[in-house]
Amino acid sequence: MKRTSMWSFNLNTASLVLIPAAVGINYIGKLFAGALKLPLWLDSIGTILAACLAGPIVGAICGAINNIIYGFTLDPVSFIYAVTSIGIGVAAGILAYKGRIKTAVGAILSGLVIALVATVISTPINIGMYGGQTGNLWGDALFTWCTASHFPMWLASGLDELVVDIPDKVASVLIAFGIYKALPKNLTVLYKNDQKIERLD
């Protein structure tokens, strides 16, 4: 069977209804992480899952809509961070399409790559908005230490973001991977657009 390109994208109804569900999963992840007082955000599980299911473009749309909704309800600053979420969705989609997220080890390595992408995009925003901080306790402690030892701002801020992003994204990809494997086949096949479907209309 011929595989179409990963960028081929038909926004069919199945992928469209996946987006609100993914945003909901992001929200629930963040809520549970908060309720259990975990030191991570875990607010991109849905984006990563949607990217694995339906490719980088749907992943990017999920990321963007996620942050737009957050901006409208909890924290307007998250509008600007939509760029980061888009990056996460695209990276996860590409990695999944290339077949990197098929084993637990692959999921961990993909988590590292996604964390790196997120850091590269977030750091300039952090510097512009908050003078380099992220608001996470551990990251900001490292930032303080770096600034006190006269590291350049971009390095201090980048490390601040990276130290939070690595455990967060690795955990998110692992969770998304676990869920993806447990999903019934007749559901996952709905979003796959890598195979030609013959239509009779």
Next chain:
Amino acid sequence: MIHKLDPNSKIIYIFVANIAPALIGARMATASFILISIVILTIGKVLHKTAPMLEFSGLILLTVAIIQGIFHQGNTTVAFALGSVVFYKEGLMFALGIALNVINILMSFSILVLTTKPSDMVETFVHMGLSPRLGYVMSSVFQIIPQMTKTMATITDAQRSRGMETEGKLKTRIKAFFPLISPVVMNSLISTKERAIALEVRGFGSKQKKTFLNDLQKTRYDDIFRFVLILILILSIFWRVLIWLK
């Protein structure tokens, strides 16, 4: 009265409130826009609803003030000292600039967010040219999240009644995360299939041009409001040009 303004006007306000201070380049400008936003929010009787947002960002801003006050790289002038910890003026002023910017963004968005129904907001975006399919996606998020929060509460109760611990050491709490999140996620993903079928059956995928249920309503206040905003924007551009010419 604020609630009746066209969402478009509020979007223009957000735009002007964040661009004009950047053009003028003075902290006073940012501060005055915060003040204007507070006045508008008070007229709309929604000022108290900004508290959770402010609390959320306030904590970060506080740590920014402390860290920059002590460690900012341009620090030279001592402002005050608490015991052996010295705060510097440059760092504190830097933190003040950040705080003003963040609060300005928060307040200006609050006007749109707190005085407009989410469904109206999405409809405005569709009027402005967003694809109706994406409009559906956005408005359905507002429906799906309360639904999922409800499922989440049910599942937490169910797992707790089976003896799962959700409090205690970090390890226990990490362990609790999986049995809590996976049923909610599975549930919602499986129901997307049914939703997709239900939508298709009702002609969601049809290529016909969609019509609107409600027309946009513009009041006289909208015209005045927009006129003032555009005037402010033009004046601030003028101001910027004057500074450059000097």
